[in-house]
Amino acid sequence: MLVENQTGRKIKKIRSDNGLEFCSGLFNQFCRENGISRHLTVPGTPQQNGLVERMNRTLLDKVRCMLISSGLPQNFWAEAVMTAAYLVNRSPSSAIEMKCPMEKWSNKSPDYGVLRVFGSVCYAHINQGKLEPRAQKCILLGYPSGVKGYSLLRLEGGSPRVIVSRDVVAFKEELMYKDVVGKADDRFRDSFEGDTGVQIEVEKSGESSNMPSEVTGNQENNDQVREGYSIAVNRPRRTVVLPMRYREGEDLSAVAFSVAEMEAVTEPLGYYEAINSDDKENWMKAMNEEMRSLYQNETWRLVDKPINQKLVDCKWVYKLKEGIEGVEKPRYKARLVAKGFTQREGIDYTEIFSPVVKHTSIRVILALTAVYDLELEQLDVKTAFLHGVLDEQIYMKQPLGFVDKEQPNKVCLLKKSLYGLKQSPRQWYRRFDEYMVKNGFSRSMFDNCVYIMEYSSGRFVYLLLYVDDMLIACEDKRQIQIVKGVLMREFDMKELGSAKKILGMEIQRDRNKKLLYLSQSSYIRKVLKNYSMENCKPVMTPMAQHFKLSKSDCPVTVEEIEEMQNVPYSNAVGSLMYLMVCTRPDIGYAVSLVSRFLSNPGKLHWGAVKWILRYLNGSKDLGLIFGQVNADDPLILGYVDSDFAKDLDRGRSITGYGFKVIGSMVSWKANLQHVVALSTTESEYIALTEAVKEAMWLKGFVTDLGFDQVDALVLCDSQGAVQLSKNQRFHERKKHINVKLHFIRDVIESKEVMVEQIDTLCNAADMFTKALAGSQFQNCLVKLGIG
Template identity: 55%
Template sequence: MHNTKETLEYIHSDLWGPSRVPSRGGANYMLTFIDDFSRKVWAFFLKQKSDVFSAFKSWKIMIEKQTGKQIKYLRTDNGLEFCSDEFNRLCKSEGIVRHLTVRHTPQQNGVAERMNRTIMEKVRCMLSNANLPKSFWAEAASTACFLINRSPSVAIEKKTPQEVWSGNPANYSDLKIFGCPAYAHVNNGKLEPRSIKCVFLGYKAGVKGYKLWCPENRKVVISRDVVFDETAMLPNLSLKDSSNKENQKQVEHQINTESTPQVSTKIENRVASSPQYSIAKNRTKREIKPPKKYAEADLVAYALNVAEDIDANQEPSNYSEAISCEDSEKWMFAMQEEMESLHKNKTWDLVKLPKGKKTVRCKWVFKKKEGTPGVEEPKYKARLVAKGYSQVPGVDFTDVFSPVVKHSSIRALLGIVAMHDLELEQLDVKTAFLHGELEEDIYMQQPEGFTVSEKEDYVCLLKKSLYGLKQSARQWYKRFDSFMTSHDFKRSSFDSCVYLKKNNDGSFVYLLLYVDDMLIAAKDKGEIRKVKAQLSEEFEMKDLGPAKKILGMEILRDRKTSKLYLSQKGYIEKLLCRFNMRSAKPVSTPLAAHFRLSSALSPQSDDEIEYMSHVPYSSAVGSLMYAMVCSRPDLSYAVSAVSRYMANPGKEHWKAVQWILRYLRGTTDVCLQFGRTEDGVIGYVDADFAGDLDRRRSLTGYVFTIGGCAISWKATLQTTVALSTTEAEYMAITEACKEAIWLKGLFSELNEDLQISTVFCDSQSAIFLTKDQMFHERTKHIDVRYHFVRDIIARGDIVVSKISTHENPADMMTKSLPITKFEHCLDLVGVHC
């Protein structure tokens, strides 16, 4: 029964999300408010959960101004977005009574939950019927809310929410079919077309106009003068490679297939060979049947959104999809392999759940790895993953940090390998996290599809860590570390993931660990085989032979000339393909001098904000940053510049990112070249005074080489504003000397008797300041931590020397350079094509 007597007396609210696909405006969540009296719904589309409070506040002000009435009751769930301190304070100050649902009882907020489901069911059908990509879900949801508010509801005696809310009957004269072709009037010149073909996306709030999408220029258009063609739909606008016809064939095949019982029988027969498990026999291949009210012509349109994920990705998202898709046998085999591995490792014991204890849920994750066409078959992998987000801190876990080897350490080892012509091989640990010993009692539900017969109510008491648990990485590292130290390996005090062992003949064996990837280097292959044998006795290992690729970096060796090359050609080609820059025109430098980036270039107009919301700026900068960190010191300054505007990038910032991608387009073959050398660690440092146009902070840049090849580099803004060029250079020298001390310590542990590290700087005044122990007026404001370099230099640990600006490769880390100077800097640090 509908008992409320007044508008705004009772408000229902809920947050839907997260969406796998962000909307065109970057939204991941939908926030709804429903007035219990009129059942009118309002929807807000948010980028993150923390935006809920500001959305509620603005909506509350708007609604209360329109009606002259106050919100009395607010019903929500217990989500942190609704229970924050600021949210509670506002409700308390405004006299709003909160009604919160009991945990795990969403039915107590049934009005909002049902409304969200209704909206999203309409969204799926609307997108499917309009052949629009999933990224238009927010526009479809907004239109769905518009229609719901103008549709009769049983809860309000078959009146419409809009009529009950406003007292006036709804106007249906402007309603159009979502996604239909629309021709908007334009006036671009006397000889130009008078209209542009668009797609109808709904109704713009507060504007007497229609919201349209123009596929040609990929922009949203608001227009009143529109002619609609509601008898047709545009072709599929999806960004996927497969055509609409192919999708239709796949869906029709799923609906009309006659092989469903056979597939089901094969699965049951395979499972029957493992008697300890019982799988539900009634799970058969899904048969998608549209409601009777759908015509046969709409069959594909109805089913497309159901089968879209499986057909497009060819990877099931859960167990039910895995056993009902075409490759069900292969996925089932992959799951059985995973279960055998878990039981072999004695990962859990089946026990009754103790009173007061809660279980952690789990799920199956599936991945299909494509093999080489015509040579290697695709690999089907299934992984059982615990849902670690439900773990309680202090109860289910305490510490979670786990170290990984630094990229500088990897390059340092490669330098040593090339210098002494060592053997270099690679190992991989199978199911590495399963080897970690748990220190807490964690109970997990039995895996779906592999419930043990006659023990259905039992749970898994985990003895070993499992993928997905918060502490899995840490427990694996602790187990591996204890194993290595017990076999006479010494852990480096400068990098916790570098291990070394001295042999009887004075030679060394080196091992680097990055989660489950290992690099092993030694003078003799026999020593490497010995270490591999020891590791294989303790862990299940995969021998990858001579090192060829690690962390996306390709390792190439020329033993005749004692050269070793580190490249990211494959990664960069994928990067260019991902951002559609494979056919872009190459440029010669990472960032041209005409780019004067600042926050003043951030979006100002609504059109620019809308444009930038569809640009993958953060993703592109993050991808470039990984290339820079691994093997591309030439990108340091450019990536440092564009990464400052991640929060609010503008068109000019995006052009700078595209420029970097164009530079990569012409330098995919660039690599670091290591070779034989007698030189020690040499550093180069430079600073760009007040290079940041926003806060006038200076930029520190340094690069360290061994044998003329870069092993460590950095380009970053200084933490404080320097008052002079000398001060900026002085602070840069301090940062470089900190890195020099670390590198010198690392190489000394690796048994490399290197000369005293030299750091070259092109500022004579800054060098004098490092040697001057006198305290005077011009240095008293400098932070004490920058003065420690004086003690280091006085002890002779580090030597700071003058170098000509023209011979200082760190110059490219702090500013844009002409092509000739830039190429000379690359030669000085061993970056070659």
């Protein structure tokens, strides 16, 4: 049965000798019921079953050598046989093309790093009294089946026992059993004389790097449970490892959207910690560079403190900025930040909103870059917020460590905006916007952080701004240099060359094939490591079909609520949400589903989050592909779908759509509808309305970029919704539909956006509305250009 379950192949014949264990009535009946033919050898002719007999001899030869070499008593022949079989199954064989049996069995190469000398001395980590030793001397007896750990003979801590431990902290392979248990010490030898069985104890222990990574369940003998061992009582308990953000001394408050922890160097939490750290020179250099920028920009001037004037305090913030793997080293960054939470609205600030470029806009520009082979370069504004001019009078204390020795009692009157002030982002954007418009750029009407300039007939340069990060795309490299010169005349800029990484998204180009790849593999690895899921078993889809999540799965009792409060559910969902927004539309439905229970998640909800992480572990390098153009498709092509009343709590439907521009995926959505639909047609009509609005925005934005005659097509698999969007006749069955949803009729009638029906099996938006089987899910990924 084990072979059949593990391989899917049926056992047809069994050849054995005439031993009673093979000729019993129960075994014969079992073979007859399962249609298994029996072949028995003639008594006294073991050569008729030569394959098995030769293996018996091979194992016996190994066992004899292992017992003699280690000096272990013959009572341990069973452990020696198990170890010999373990090694044979992982040794190359000429009969199977120099592959090992384990590799043929599981299609995986075995891990040889866990192998140790049989009978050698080792030390198992234990938890006992505070003043007691943390390890006990043991002898390695092998690798038990069905358990991740080593089988050990414990020599210390009372009578000798055979235990199974995961935490083996050291191996002394040059020392054997016979070397540490001499003739004078008969305490252990006498314990085994006439012993009918040594008790096995499975220890409770934590994670260890020195343990077998495989759990075998094949032809090896699985009967290792001796007297006194109970798997229910003595089974190893799983040790819960706290995520990094809950460990003492770690400042990871922004882990939900930026998992950029550095392992080798810790980031100081304050000025005094920085100047007393091992990296004092690097941090001081970073602080001096920051102060140099502040002085050059004339950020403040020292004045006497006005009477009864409230001061804004400041602090130093330190960050080890992550570089591009294998290209750029991490940078030490120190930032002087004002404590903006002490500001008062109406006195110290008024308006604070500042726009940033939409992720959809970035992806549209990347699609144009790939298809038209544009140059794409990246810039960074040094101390961007210092360029903003303040409208209010704000007084600040002098920064710690840089107090003017000649004027220690004076305060800083801020002339320019400073990081941490509430109005700083807005003042910086206003300054940048005014300068760009004055130098010939026009601001897009559909995204205020996209700037366009036509430098010759039909040729454009595009500039995208996300706070202090910029992308410049243009056909002519010389024109990019001209734009850089214009920017550097006004702002202190840092050239980063060809765009490699923006907002945590990694950009790779194959200019020969005119392809561009956008992924977040490094970010995914850090997220998985942060939640101790880097070694989890991968799955094929982001959400399994058996997950039926609702509020009924939320904890109710005080004990359940307290237990779930220790689970980092919100942070994990936040990390997944940022990934979904940037480059992974394939997890859109799954993230939408788990994000509904942020206020009170249950164990089943947390299981769904871990399922998404398992999917990401198997698809770390998956991302968006730009440049795959289908000549038959319109410039803007969208898929839309809805799943009627799938919300188990309120009966609302799900809207899902995905849009491609020039053959590349740029926009997607998967969320609950705001109203309860009364029919399938109504839910599809609501989803179609949302998709048409997105199509209109994309059409306007692409037109802004200099394209003429932009066609937009939306494909929907609901015939009723498509007909309802085109037919303006009144009908009793649709009088309840909100009037505002009917605006798409005018849009379709004016031919601004076209809507057509598509077969359900061809609708790529299916992945945004429901959990799909593996093959269906892969088909959707292919249609949307995700690979």
